[in-house]
Amino acid sequence: MTILVTGATGFLGSAVARQVLAAGHSLRLLVRRTSDRRNLAGLDAELVEGDLRDPSSLAAAVKGCDGLFHVAADYRLWVRHPRALYETNVDGSRNLMLAAVDAGVGRIVYTSSVVALGLHADGIPADEDTEVTFDNMIGHYRCSKFLAEEGVLRLVEEKGLPITIVNPATLVGPRDIRPTPSGRMVLDAANGNMPAYVDTGLCIVHVDDVARGHLLAFERGEVGRRYVLGGENLLLREILACIAEITGTRAPRIRLPRAPLYPLALLAQAWARVSSHTREPRLTVDGLRMSRKRMYFSSHRAEQELGYSFRPAKEALRDAVEWFRVNGYCS
Numbered sequence: 001m002t003i004l005v006t007g008a009t010g011f012l013g014s015a016v017a018r019q020v021l022a023a024g025h026s027l028r029l030l031v032r033r034t035s036d037r038r039n040l041a042g043l044d045a046e047l048v049e050g051d052l053r054d055p056s057s058l059a060a061a062v063k064g065c066d067g068l069f070h071v072a073a074d075y076r077l078w079v080r081h082p083r084a085l086y087e088t089n090v091d092g093s094r095n096l097m098l099a100a101v102d103a104g105v106g107r108i109v110y111t112s113s114v115v116a117l118g119l120h121a122d123g124i125p126a127d128e129d130t131e132v133t134f135d136n137m138i139g140h141y142r143c144s145k146f147l148a149e150e151g152v153l154r155l156v157e158e159k160g161l162p163i164t165i166v167n168p169a170t171l172v173g174p175r176d177i178r179p180t181p182s183g184r185m186v187l188d189a190a191n192g193n194m195p196a197y198v199d200t201g202l203c204i205v206h207v208d209d210v211a212r213g214h215l216l217a218f219e220r221g222e223v224g225r226r227y228v229l230g231g232e233n234l235l236l237r238e239i240l241a242c243i244a245e246i247t248g249t250r251a252p253r254i255r256l257p258r259a260p261l262y263p264l265a266l267l268a269q270a271w272a273r274v275s276s277h278t279r280e281p282r283l284t285v286d287g288l289r290m291s292r293k294r295m296y297f298s299s300h301r302a303e304q305e306l307g308y309s310f311r312p313a314k315e316a317l318r319d320a321v322e323w324f325r326v327n328g329y330c331s
Helices: 011-022 083-102 139-159 181-190 207-220 236-247 261-274 285-290 300-306 313-326
Strands: 002-006 026-031 045-049 067-070 107-111 163-168 170-172 201-206 226-229 232-235
Touching: 002 011, 011 026, 011 067, 011 207, 067 083, 067 207, 083 107, 083 139, 107 207, 139 163, 139 285, 163 207, 170 181, 170 207, 170 313, 181 236, 181 313, 201 207, 201 236, 201 313, 207 226, 207 300, 226 300, 232 236, 236 313, 261 285
Parallel strands: 002 026, 002 067, 026 045, 067 107, 107 163, 163 226, 170 201
Antiparallel strands: 201 232
16 A cells, blocks of 8 residues: 655654554655655655645645545644644644645545543543533643644545544654653753642653554544544652652652643733744643643543554653653753
8 A cells, every 4th residue: 555644754654654664564655845754764655745735735745645644733822823723723624634635645644633622620531522622622732733633533524535633642762853741841851940830631642653543544444533642641740750750850849720820921922923043942831721630531432443452561662761861852
């Protein structure tokens, strides 16, 4: 099979591309002209330049493909110009799906996120059927992923597109070159730059386990159905303690209340907006609001229907720290 993967220059996409090659498929990658291509080193793949926001550039990418993994997304929790998130995550996904159906692509896996799902206030792990509405979304990233997934499901219903959806949890592991917001959390903790924490929880999963889950969804997933690809649910203080054990450092012991942090987050965002520094601030209002609920999820459906499994969170965190160390991100 010839399979197209988007987002392969990034963290998760590069892992999915490797799974596709390991399964014996011919690999084609959609890349932007300006993309950092370090994660493509050593991959036996055909590269096609294009942009999700430019529908005319996508026809060549999907032509002759039997399958498609649409992994690419704009994963930023804060941006100066939020419209960019919607243009890539919502409009770009629709552009690619329509190009794929015109090209007769027979099987599609769309990468959504657990941020598009509902949460339980009491911390019980949520799943694909947990009740959620757009009003539950916090921040432009979550809103864009919610709308993108809605749009993809609409195409399944209206045009019969053969799409299966996967919802990855908090990814950590190798090749996080940017790094992503979750990678920055690991990196800050490993570098001793996180002296305190707030009371929240995350579902930690190795990026390679999620990539393998993508392939399982491609092979066994039901069209129009979504699957959480999660891992181990841990409190943030447990995650930080695990990283401290891996690095041989002391874990932060100070738990901060959220209320005094909101003015600091507003100041950090204001500075990021007016300065030439383009990276998103470490502390954001949306991040604080999201941390009020524990992002715990169950992968039971994927385990039962796809044969999905995941390694312990400590192994995922160790691989992330080691990759950052070897590649000069931390000491």
